[in-house]
Amino acid sequence: MKITLTLMLSLCSVLLWAQKSSINGRLTDAQGQALVYANIALFQTADSSLVKVENSNDNGDFMLRELRAGNYYLKATYLGLEDLFLPDLVLGENQALNLGALRLNPGSLQLTEAVVTAKRSMVEVKPDRTVFNVEGTINSVGSDGLALLRKAPGVTVDNNDNINVLGRSGVLVYVDGKRLPLSGQDLSNYLQSLSAEQIDRIDIITSPGAKYEAEGNAGILDIRLKKDKNLGANGTLNGSFAQGRYHRSTLGGSGNYRNKHFNAFGSGSLGNNDNYNDMTFLSYQNGLIQDEINNSTNKRVFNDYRIGTDFFLAPKHTLGILASGNSTDGDRDSYNRITLAQQSTPLQYDSILVANSNQDYRTRQQAYNLNYRFDNGKDRTLNMDADYAQYRNASQRYQPNRYYDASEQNLLTEIINSFDTPTDIDIYTFKLDYEDKFLGGKLGVGTKISQVISDNTFLFNDVINGQTLQNDSLSNTFRYDEKVYAAYLNYARPIGKTLNFSAGLRTEKTDATGDLKAFRPELQEDPVVLDYLSWFPSAGLSWQAAEQHMLSLNYGRRINRPDYDVLNPFNNQISQLSYSKGNPFLRPEIVNNLELGYTYAYQYNFKLAYSLTNDQITRLIAPDENDPRAGFITWANLATQKVWSFNASVPVQVSKKWNAYFNASASYINNQAKYENGSVVDVQVFSYSIYQQQTFDLPYKLTAEVSGYYSGPGVWGGVFRYESNWGLDLGLQRKFLQDRLNAKISVSDLFYQTGWDGYSDFGGLLSYGGGRWDSRRVAINLSYRFGNDQVKSRKRNTGIEAETGRLGN
Numbered sequence: 001m002k003i004t005l006t007l008m009l010s011l012c013s014v015l016l017w018a019q020k021s022s023i024n025g026r027l028t029d030a031q032g033q034a035l036v037y038a039n040i041a042l043f044q045t046a047d048s049s050l051v052k053v054e055n056s057n058d059n060g061d062f063m064l065r066e067l068r069a070g071n072y073y074l075k076a077t078y079l080g081l082e083d084l085f086l087p088d089l090v091l092g093e094n095q096a097l098n099l100g101a102l103r104l105n106p107g108s109l110q111l112t113e114a115v116v117t118a119k120r121s122m123v124e125v126k127p128d129r130t131v132f133n134v135e136g137t138i139n140s141v142g143s144d145g146l147a148l149l150r151k152a153p154g155v156t157v158d159n160n161d162n163i164n165v166l167g168r169s170g171v172l173v174y175v176d177g178k179r180l181p182l183s184g185q186d187l188s189n190y191l192q193s194l195s196a197e198q199i200d201r202i203d204i205i206t207s208p209g210a211k212y213e214a215e216g217n218a219g220i221l222d223i224r225l226k227k228d229k230n231l232g233a234n235g236t237l238n239g240s241f242a243q244g245r246y247h248r249s250t251l252g253g254s255g256n257y258r259n260k261h262f263n264a265f266g267s268g269s270l271g272n273n274d275n276y277n278d279m280t281f282l283s284y285q286n287g288l289i290q291d292e293i294n295n296s297t298n299k300r301v302f303n304d305y306r307i308g309t310d311f312f313l314a315p316k317h318t319l320g321i322l323a324s325g326n327s328t329d330g331d332r333d334s335y336n337r338i339t340l341a342q343q344s345t346p347l348q349y350d351s352i353l354v355a356n357s358n359q360d361y362r363t364r365q366q367a368y369n370l371n372y373r374f375d376n377g378k379d380r381t382l383n384m385d386a387d388y389a390q391y392r393n394a395s396q397r398y399q400p401n402r403y404y405d406a407s408e409q410n411l412l413t414e415i416i417n418s419f420d421t422p423t424d425i426d427i428y429t430f431k432l433d434y435e436d437k438f439l440g441g442k443l444g445v446g447t448k449i450s451q452v453i454s455d456n457t458f459l460f461n462d463v464i465n466g467q468t469l470q471n472d473s474l475s476n477t478f479r480y481d482e483k484v485y486a487a488y489l490n491y492a493r494p495i496g497k498t499l500n501f502s503a504g505l506r507t508e509k510t511d512a513t514g515d516l517k518a519f520r521p522e523l524q525e526d527p528v529v530l531d532y533l534s535w536f537p538s539a540g541l542s543w544q545a546a547e548q549h550m551l552s553l554n555y556g557r558r559i560n561r562p563d564y565d566v567l568n569p570f571n572n573q574i575s576q577l578s579y580s581k582g583n584p585f586l587r588p589e590i591v592n593n594l595e596l597g598y599t600y601a602y603q604y605n606f607k608l609a610y611s612l613t614n615d616q617i618t619r620l621i622a623p624d625e626n627d628p629r630a631g632f633i634t635w636a637n638l639a640t641q642k643v644w645s646f647n648a649s650v651p652v653q654v655s656k657k658w659n660a661y662f663n664a665s666a667s668y669i670n671n672q673a674k675y676e677n678g679s680v681v682d683v684q685v686f687s688y689s690i691y692q693q694q695t696f697d698l699p700y701k702l703t704a705e706v707s708g709y710y711s712g713p714g715v716w717g718g719v720f721r722y723e724s725n726w727g728l729d730l731g732l733q734r735k736f737l738q739d740r741l742n743a744k745i746s747v748s749d750l751f752y753q754t755g756w757d758g759y760s761d762f763g764g765l766l767s768y769g770g771g772r773w774d775s776r777r778v779a780i781n782l783s784y785r786f787g788n789d790q791v792k793s794r795k796r797n798t799g800i801e802a803e804t805g806r807l808g809n
Contacts, residue, residue, distance in 0.1 A: 210504025441493020
């Protein structure tokens with residue numbers, strides 16, 4: 001009742017209109033050198049309550065925005081220097097108070113001096129993105145990157161680990177501002193190798209502007225890894241252990257050393273992640289009924305590293321180098337059993353197929369970055385990045401297909417296959433961004449050149465009397481070479497005191513070739529060639545209607561190109577009767593997105609969105625044309641997909657020791673398509689989800705957390721309709737040793753309701769399915785922070801920066 005009353009009062013009350021004010025200045029030491037990431041805190045004179053905390057940037061500049069008129073005092077702190085105290089600051093309405101250059105004198109204070117700190121909200125809504133702060137959530141303990149995306153506001157993950165945002169598919173996944181060129185199972189494996197303890201936050205960018213890469217219909221999810229930003233030598237050690245049906249453990253650490261000349265940093269972790277995935281299907285096709293069980297256990301060990309150095313060549317010039325890598329070795333055992341019967345006599349089995357398989361796989365990933373940045377401190381910046389990344393994935397799978405009679409005692413036939421499917425990916429990227437003041441606003445121009453080369457080998461083997469023989473009819477190699485040449489122009493400026501306008505245009509020239517090489521000449525197909533020029537306009541308008549009322553309107557056009565994982569047409573079978581295959585004739589999909597946003601009191605955020613996608617790339621389940629018993633999953637273009645969506649983000653302080661957060665989203669999806677074989681897609685679905693988190697400050701310095709979600713019915717892909725599901729997590733946290741040691745314990749999916757159930761009806765195949773995985777676990781995490789922890793250091797400027805809203809093009 002109290003929560004409901006709080007929400008009603010917060011959302012319905014009308015506050016007095018007032019003008020925005022701000023305070024800015026620059027911090028230097030006694031020699032006039034800029035103080036980077038000094039702490040600045042603003043307090044009300046009347047009651048000494050903290051109003052806002054900010055940090056100075058690379059040039060020592062700081063800005064305190066969105067302030068009410070009134071009387072304040074300011075305190076600035078920096079390690080090794082005396083505190084700066086400015087009393088009696090009088091701020092008028094709509095005033096931009098410039099304090100000028102402020103000098104902090106040498107002092108004798110050591111690490112015991114007081115520091116002003118602020119706890120980040122779990123979710124922050126910024127002008128161009130929503131930030132999901134993973135580090136501040138207790139219930140992230142023992143989780144991984146994929147599981148965290150399921151909890152992120154506006155994000156859903158389907159039964160095939162495909163990621164959607166605001167009901168839209170085609171999202172791009174980045175790590176620290178760098179795009180991951182992975183898809184399908186490769187992307188899922190990588191995200192599951194990222195432990196929650198490595199992740200600081202997830203940036204959700206649903207309407208990127210012209211500076212952003214045009215790829216990705218649903219926008220960008222950028223997973224930002226933790227970084228230590230303090231002076232001197234600093235670091236963190238952490239370990240976690242989680243137990244469900246299987247266990248997961250991680251041991252990791254990070255550290256940095258920074259002085260006035262350079263900042264060296266690094267991190268690494270190792271661990272294991274064992275889990276299971278149980279699925280069942282009941283399918284009707286061609287007069288047959290099939291009851292399928294598909295259970296798998298997956299055991300993997302992983303390690304990763306990240307190491308780099310930023311060299312401060314001069315106050316305005318920074319040169320950085322960065323190397324990172326990830327290695328995973330795994331073993332997957334699958335149990336697949338299908339009973340076959342006539343629909344007229346469903347309990348009289350014709351035969352039973354048992355196709356147990358074993359898969360050994362490994363991934364090796366390396367990435368290197370060279371970055372140069374110039375910043376004159378007066379809105380003129382030049383940023384240059386050169387990147388190279390390689391991904392080496394290998395997989396060997398052994399699969400016997402054994403047909404039994406109805407009693408499952410007598411073996412009728414046995415067909416044994418094995419598969420060798422390595423994939424090598426190389427990525428080369430160069431980009432250049434320039435920004436400067438222009439006609440009262442800011443002008444940005446840039447260019448990017450990228451090449452992605454993906455070499456895929458699919459070897460299908462028949463195992464006969466212990467001998468492995470390559471089946472040339474079902475084997476192939478597939479090379480995908482994609483070059484994209486991009487340039488953009490973007491301009492933003494205020495219009496009066498309450499309006500801000502931005503507009504941009506990006507163009508991308510795509511030159512891609514998919515070359516399939518068959519081992520038998522009669523199966524050879526012509527290369528798939530994509531050569532086209534695309535234009536991507538974007539525009540945004542924001543209006544500060546009053547001090548606590550902000551409206552925004554954004555438009556953007558984006559593209560989603562088919563990649564190697566969905567273009568290769570050869571069969572990847574789960575069993576002889578169930579397989580998946582790509583479609584070499586897929587066209588790129590084009591989407592137009594329109595978003596209307598409203599922010600109340602700088603914390604309650606609402607978004608209404610509409611998107612129209614032409615040639616939507618989607619997954620379809622269909623019967624095999626040659627074998628009446630078999631079914632498969634493939635990719636196809638829908639004619640159109642229309643999505644109307646709504647999202648609300650509402651934090652509530654119920655009491656001094658009780659904070660709540662609510663995120664609700666809803667979408668209406670309309671999928672339409674008609675294919676040459678007469679199959680039709682005509683699906684309309686309303687879907688919704690609610691996520692909540694309650695945080696309680698308890699006695700004995702304990703913090704408790706209760707979080708959970710409820711997801712209503714919806715649609716995955718083009719035609720799979722899923723039912724509702726929900727989950728509830730509990731967590732407890734306490735800090736020791738002057739907050740340097742942090743202990744957390746959590747229970748995820750307490751009632752084991754996180755799963756999926758649904759059905760698909762397409763092309764003569766009606767299939768009901770459901771699945772569960774290792775979602776219920778008890779997890780423990782310990783982390784210890786050492787070194788200086790008062791003053792943040794300079795940070796790298798590559799990729800996306802949530803603080804400034806920048807993304808490399």
